[in-house]
Amino acid sequence: MPELPEVETTRRGLQPKVEGQVITDILIRNSRLRWPVDESLRQKLPGLAILSIQRRAKYLLLQTQKGHLIIHLGMSGNLRVLPKGTPPLKHDHIDLILDNGYRVRYHDPRRFGCWLWTEDPPEAHPLLTSLGPEPLSDDFNADYLWQTVQGRKRPIKTLIMTNSVVVGVGNIYANESLFLSRIHPARPAASLSQQEIETLVRHIKQVLEAAILQGGTTLKDFLSPSGQPGYFEQTLHVYGRAGQPCTQCATPIEKVLLNQRAAYFCPSCQAPPPQSAPKRP
Secondary structure (H helix, E strand, O other), X not given: OOOHHHHHHHHHHHHHHHOOOEEEEEEEOOOEOOOEOOOOHHHHOOOOEOOEEEEXXXXXXXXXXXXXXXXXXXXXXXXXXXXXXXXXXXXXXXXXXXXXXXXXXXXXXOOOOEEEEEOOXXXXXXXXXXXXXXXXXXXXXXXXXHHHHOOOOOEHHHHHOOOOOOOOOOHHHHHHHHHHHXXXXXXXXXXXXXXXXXXXXXXXXXXXXXXXXXXXXXOOOOOOOOOOOXXXXXXXXXXXXXXXXXXXXXXXXXXXXXXXXXXXXXXOOOEOOOOOOOOOO
């Protein structure tokens, strides 16, 4: 699933050829996404300029004079900027056609993404109202997370993947941040010291920034708007590496399930939780 670095990579890739351009048409080949695509967009969008492309969590917000397109890439989606006349592939469901001769094409084999339209401020949309702070913003800091973990018995990995706590720290990046912080993913959140919280916040920001610089992580489907994969996979320390040697101490990486999500860790570098570790799958 595209996570924050992949969505931010997409946003930055779209900007040069999309911002400031006028929409001349929208082709909806398949409207059956997670929620049906509003067919009235065929009438609403032509003639509107794309004033900006912003990101909130894993949502792209395309601002026009009359409203916002809210786009989510789902589990397998990507957006590519293509020249006029490029033939569509099997799962190319939507084309946003621009007056500069390019089109933004939405590809989504599993159709779990969405294209929604709102004429209200996007932050008032039900999908966005309960989101926590952006992890790369000043609002996400050690003081904030320290206050948040107080009294929380949930595993720290589960907590930092909760969108109401902080957005966009997906499974890959949570695993990597906890490894670099030397914190076991199953540790109860409230058991972390203030110093450990400071270290974790710093590494969450570092991991996400590094992933963005490398174009995100391509494990299966993700491509940038230029059609390039992300290269952060080449620097992963623990994610997807169960049984392989730790990059720091050569101890085999282990895998457990936490809240139905895979957690990878080094049993030597990351201290075990004070309670019993979850059973391995």
